[in-house]
Amino acid sequence: MVKRYYCDYCDRSFSYSAEARKKHANGHHHKKLYQLHYEHHKTAKQRLQDELSREKCRRFHLQQKCSFGESCIYSHLIDADILKLKEQAREEDEAVRKSKLPTQVKNGEEPTLETWLSKRKEHLQSPTDYRMEDTSKWEFKYSIPSSLENISYLPPSLIPPSAESLLQITFQDWG
Structure with missing residues (x-):
């Protein structure tokens, strides 16, 4: 009994040999059906x-x-x-x-650092419960200190980050 190769794209089978498979894979009909199959996934x-x-x-x-x-x-x-x-x-x-x-x-809500700090302070003051609260309710907001607002050219380390800028950060892979 000869082994058979089945092509899922063309829905046909043929005797398995390197030459027959290469000939089939390079055929126009196979290439067109292959392209049509992957067109739906683009x-x-x-x-x-x-x-x-x-x-x-x-x-x-x-x-x-x-x-x-x-x-x-x-x-x-x-x-x-x-x-x-x-x-x-x-x-x-x-x-x-x-x-x-x-x-x-x-959701369009801008988190604030002050709210997070106050919730964190409340959490640390309660000695009986050491579990973290629902972090989805915490808000974070970064702002420039009032003493630095008048400086026109702030270094990048002092500019408050936005959620958009945090998404654009690329991290170096160290091994």
Whole structure:
């Protein structure tokens, strides 16, 4: 009995050999089905980059029928479709950015340091309960001391960080 290779993309099988598999993988039909499969997993930003890198199909944009249809190597998107794709990409980027923000900032609440300190002080004064309170209710706010407000060029170490700037920090991996 000869071993058989089954291709999930093409839904067919053939005898297993390096030559047959290579021939199948390089075939037009397999490549097209492979591309169609992974097209569904692309983000709007990736699809937009792909479409903008292609030239426009002349026949399609002259309101003629493109004989290649979905397999055409040129772009069939009109300006309205490109704008919709740009909007989807922007919404995806915004959703990713918001997912990285702390819960308080997502809800539009600006945390304050004073509130956190007062809650911490209350917590330390109660000797019977050493458990941490619900930290989602704590608020943090950084502000410049009044003595430094008049200085026009503050060093970066004294500028209060925003939640946005904290998300843009890249940490060095040390091994």
